[in-house]
Amino acid sequence: MLRMHGMRLALAGGNQRPGPAILYFLAGSALALWSWQTVSRFRASSLEDLVFAGKPDPPGWTVALIFTPKECPSRMDLVERLNRAAGTEVSVRGIMLVDPRRFPGWRDAAVANGITFPVRAESPAAAAQALEPLGGLPTPVLAVYDSAHRLRLVTDLASGESVDRLLAQITSNASGASPSPEPAP
Amino acid sequence: MRSDACHRALLSRSAGILLILSGCLSGERGEVIFPPGGMALDSTGSLQRVWVRDSLREIRSVGGASDQDTTLINPYMMASDPGQIYLFETDNRLLCYDSTGRLRWVQGGEGGGPGEYRNPRDIKVGPGGRVWLVDPASGRVTLVNRETGKVETMLKMRLAYSSMITPTPAGFILYPPDQPGDLHYFTPQGDPVRIDSLPWSGYHQLESLASQFRTAVDPKSGRWVLGFIYGNGWFAFDSAGHASERRFYVEPTRFPAVIKEHKERGTVVTSLIRTPASALDMQLVGDTVFVLFDGQEPARRRKVDMYSWETGKYFGSLMLPELADNISIAGASLRVFSTYPEPKLAYYERVRAGS
Numbered sequence: 252m253l254r255m256h257g258m259r260l261a262l263a264g265g266n267q268r269p270g271p272a273i274l275y276f277l278a279g280s281a282l283a284l285w286s287w288q289t290v291s292r293f294r295a296s297s298l299e300d301l302v303f304a305g306k307p308d309p310p311g312w313t314v315a316l317i318f319t320p321k322e323c324p325s326r327m328d329l330v331e332r333l334n335r336a337a338g339t340e341v342s343v344r345g346i347m348l349v350d351p352r353r354f355p356g357w358r359d360a361a362v363a364n365g366i367t368f369p370v371r372a373e374s375p376a377a378a379a380q381a382l383e384p385l386g387g388l389p390t391p392v393l394a395v396y397d398s399a400h401r402l403r404l405v406t407d408l409a410s411g412e413s414v415d416r417l418l419a420q421i422t423s424n425a426s427g428a429s430p431s432p433e434p435a436p
Numbered sequence: 437m438r439s440d441a442c443h444r445a446l447l448s449r450s451a452g453i454l455l456i457l458s459g460c461l462s463g464e465r466g467e468v469i470f471p472p473g474g475m476a477l478d479s480t481g482s483l484q485r486v487w488v489r490d491s492l493r494e495i496r497s498v499g500g501a502s503d504q505d506t507t508l509i510n511p512y513m514m515a516s517d518p519g520q521i522y523l524f525e526t527d528n529r530l531l532c533y534d535s536t537g538r539l540r541w542v543q544g545g546e547g548g549g550p551g552e553y554r555n556p557r558d559i560k561v562g563p564g565g566r567v568w569l570v571d572p573a574s575g576r577v578t579l580v581n582r583e584t585g586k587v588e589t590m591l592k593m594r595l596a597y598s599s600m601i602t603p604t605p606a607g608f609i610l611y612p613p614d615q616p617g618d619l620h621y622f623t624p625q626g627d628p629v630r631i632d633s634l635p636w637s638g639y640h641q642l643e644s645l646a647s648q649f650r651t652a653v654d655p656k657s658g659r660w661v662l663g664f665i666y667g668n669g670w671f672a673f674d675s676a677g678h679a680s681e682r683r684f685y686v687e688p689t690r691f692p693a694v695i696k697e698h699k700e701r702g703t704v705v706t707s708l709i710r711t712p713a714s715a716l717d718m719q720l721v722g723d724t725v726f727v728l729f730d731g732q733e734p735a736r737r738r739k740v741d742m743y744s745w746e747t748g749k750y751f752g753s754l755m756l757p758e759l760a761d762n763i764s765i766a767g768a769s770l771r772v773f774s775t776y777p778e779p780k781l782a783y784y785e786r787v788r789a790g791s
Contacts, residue, residue, distance in 0.1 A: 349466075359470070360468050
């Protein structure tokens with residue numbers, strides 16, 4: 252109310268040139284909003300960008316758990332197996348879809364879930380965009396890439412038991428020889 | 437020149453302020469609330485499990501044959517006495533099966549009329565053999581005759597909510613999460629008698645989602661038990677309501693952390709963070725407390741731990757042949773209700789080792 256009142260007073264007084272100040276404020280606001288949206292949009296335009304963004308390429312297979320701080324507890328049951336897999340040849344990473352300004356304690360959510368592999372925060376909007384071509388999978392999502400960064404599996408963890416078996420297979424695959432190259436055409 | 441510099445400064449300041457405000461003005465924020473003691477496993481009282489070598493032989497089952505089997509649609513609660521099993525379906529029907537798996541009667545339906553339900557949260561067999569259902573959405577407690585399936589009594593709940601009911605020889609107990617006192621005792625007519633607290637101060641430091649519990653009553657003696665669904669602890673009560681000290685499960689567990697989201701207009705949404713559960717179901721028969729336990733692998737949802745009601749001492753565990761949501765023990769007969777992969781009520785016979 253005070254600020255509004257002050258603005259009206261400034262508009263009424265001609266000597267302080269309030270008009271351009273307000274225009275600059277609005278222009279600055281629009282620019283900032285545009286920059287923020289642009290950065291969010293291009294930060295992760297595909298699932299691969301989302302999974303590997305900002306990290307050096309790991310040498311082997313990569314398993315990524317994409318989740319929000321508030322997930323169905325039963326669907327997060329595979330965290331124990333992922334924790335164990337993280338100690339093998341498989342690179343396991345967590346991507347928490349969260350706005351750290353609104354949820355500053357997002358690391359606490361990783362701790363409370365008992366996650367021991369590295370987790371980073373990503374914009375939920377960017378993830379939605381990355382998952383859209385895959386039918387907009389609901390989180391939590393598990394994505395598996397082989398050592399050549401080819402997407403081998405993406406699942407929404409609807410069936411915990413089958414994912415458990417898949418993970419066991421991936422771990423044993425990764426510990427063996429690297430996948431055979433694509434056959435020549 | 438000076439004016440231009442001022443305007444540029446104003447521009448950059450405006451952009452910065454806007455970036456900060458865009459995160460804060462919405463008023464939404466989230467936080468993680470850890471339980472007292474943090475996320476460490478509470479190993480108090482934990483022991484190595486001792487497996488009872490008895491085998492379980494399935495003698496009959498109801499439902500569960502395939503996803504085409506519509507005998508059981510989606511029951512979510514079970515109660516039992518030595519002769520009968522009561523399953524409550526999501527369409528608000530109460531089904532009664534006898535000890536041979538035969539459907540004896542069906543009662544209930546969706547609605548607010550006599551004998552109808554909206555969303556019952558607990559079902560128990562009380563002293564006298566009647567079946568008790570607490571339905572907070574209807575604001576009432578319903579008592580059903582075990583022989584006929586007819587509604588005998590409907591009592592108005594004097595509390596806004598309780599997800600549990602414990603019938604006792606002197607009436608019944610409700611557990612409102614948002615009122616002073618933990619245990620609210622009522623007469624058989626539904627009039628309030630007294631209010632008690634659980635004899636453990638740690639309970640009152642827990643978020644209500646993290647401090648959920650189950651109860652089980654022995655209809656014969658009127659004694660009952662209360663055990664945490666998450667976290668380590670259970671209590672024994674005699675028929676007059678005198679409680680034991682906090683007792684501990686054989687397997688270490690932890691109370692879960694919760695996420696609190698502060699929405700606009702003061703709304704707070706609380707949700708539970710992943711943790712293995714403790715007591716999935718409990719039953720009290722004579723002096724033996726049976727606890728269907730989740731816990732850690734192996735055999736999650738298949739472990740039935742046994743304790744003494746009198747002393748709290750652990751004296752062995754049974755391994756179920758399949759996943760279970762509810763258990764019922766009557767002599768050498770074990771009845772198991774499971775929702776996975778399809779709803780199924782299985783009847784087992786306990787064959788003693790060496791016999």
